[in-house]
Amino acid sequence: xxxxxxxxxxxxxxxxxxxxxxxxxxxxxxxxxxxxxxxxxxxxxxxxxxxxxxxxxxxxxxxxxxxxxxxxxxxxxxxxxxxxxxxxxxxxxxxxxxxxxxxxxxxxxxxxxxxx
Amino acid sequence: xxxxxxxxxxxxxxxxxxxxxxxxxxxxxxxxxxxxxxxxxxxxxxxxxxxxxxxxxxxxxxxxxxxxxxxxxxxxxxxxxxxxxxxxxxxxxxxxxxxxxxxxxxxxxxxxxxxx
Numbered sequence: 001x002x003x004x005x006x007x008x009x010x011x012x013x014x015x016x017x018x019x020x021x022x023x024x025x026x027x028x029x030x031x032x033x034x035x036x037x038x039x040x041x042x043x044x045x046x047x048x049x050x051x052x053x054x055x056x057x058x059x060x061x062x063x064x065x066x067x068x069x070x071x072x073x074x075x076x077x078x079x080x081x082x083x084x085x086x087x088x089x090x091x092x093x094x095x096x097x098x099x100x101x102x103x104x105x106x107x108x109x110x111x112x113x114x115x116x
Numbered sequence: 117x118x119x120x121x122x123x124x125x126x127x128x129x130x131x132x133x134x135x136x137x138x139x140x141x142x143x144x145x146x147x148x149x150x151x152x153x154x155x156x157x158x159x160x161x162x163x164x165x166x167x168x169x170x171x172x173x174x175x176x177x178x179x180x181x182x183x184x185x186x187x188x189x190x191x192x193x194x195x196x197x198x199x200x201x202x203x204x205x206x207x208x209x210x211x212x213x214x215x216x217x218x219x220x221x222x223x224x225x226x227x228x229x230x231x232x
Contacts, residue, residue, distance in 0.1 A: 004158075006158075032217060034218065034219070041227075042225075043204060043225050044204070044222045046219065046220070049215075049217070049219070093158055093159070095159075097217075097218045098161075101218065102212055102218035103220060104149065104164055105161065105218070105220065106161070107151075107158040107159040107160070107161075108158050109158040110156070110158050112156070
């Protein structure tokens with residue numbers, strides 16, 4: 001079956017630095033990808049919709065200047081957390097619709113971000 | 117925003133027993149899905165039930181949907197220790213196009229523990 005990968009699987013960074021997380025669809029093309037954030041023992045909160053070749057669509061309350069999304073190709077979307085702070089520490093998960101779609105999703109394994 | 121509520125929040129059973137998890141939602145939907153998440157990992161799609169369906173089976177999984185009550189249940193029969201995970205329901209909105217394309221709204225999840 002189709003696979004979505006994320007890199008890195010975990011990252012520790014210092015407060016004030018930026019971190020880039022990659023989401024790749026390995027054997028299918030994804031014009032749309034979704035980025036979620038999940039705090040410990042909580043559900044997934046949709047942050048933004050990543051659209052290939054156009055601007056991302058952010059959910060209400062998500063700062064687009066802080067969470068930069070670039071969907072440069074049909075198989076790659078990146079999420080950059082800029083000027084990270086400890087409260088940005090979370091589990092970030094991406095997903096991409098799978099056929100017949102659009103609602104069934106393939107999820108990446110997630111990236112654990114810890115900001116110290 | 118989270119529209120799904122699941123109960124119980126946590127369920128602990130013995131291997132071989134059945135596990136039932138419930139999900140309620142607030143708005144009209146196109147479909148409802150159930151996902152599984154092992155600790156610290158991505159989500160795995162289990163089953164999708166469309167709004168015009170009432171029941172669906174997949175292996176040891178049985179899903180029901182009652183659109184009049186805006187609720188769904190997931191039954192796992194003859195549970196195994198390997199079924200230990202968090203289970204989330206997710207709903208897809210009626211409108212699949214535009215800004216709603218592929219968007220899912222997740223419930224709070226049920227943590228299932230199956231003791232060997």
